[in-house]
Amino acid sequence: MSQVAAIPAPIPVRIPVRQILPYAIFAGVLFLVVMYFVSTEQGALSLFSGTYLHELVHDGRHLLGFPCH
Template identity: 55%
Template sequence: MASAAVTAPTTPVVEIPTISLRQTLPWLAFFGLVALIAIYFVGAEQGATSLISGAGVHEWVHDGRHLLGFPCH
């Protein structure tokens, strides 16, 4: 009886794509601007610096304001 040759399975080659700074910079700027706007509305949208009149924005972000440690009362 002849024995069959057993070969080890080959592992696939995984190539990690490189992303240049030129490709990521617009996305970083966009998300940075969105983060700054979110921090403004959560932390400072009330009183003298209010861009939107009324208490609607304050009520929408009230719990987030307390969670992040911003005083509002």
């Protein structure tokens, strides 16, 4: 006895760009801020004085290949 079942074709979900755009912009700005603090802070373009922020992102700096000393 053989039974054949028809499997419906998957319907792709369409996500409008208008719904994704605010999240993409937020993620992009957040990425740029994090990359600034990891790569540039405590250098020539330092916004904060002291070494606290440098020590906070020190290991991330080396992990991403940015020299810091």
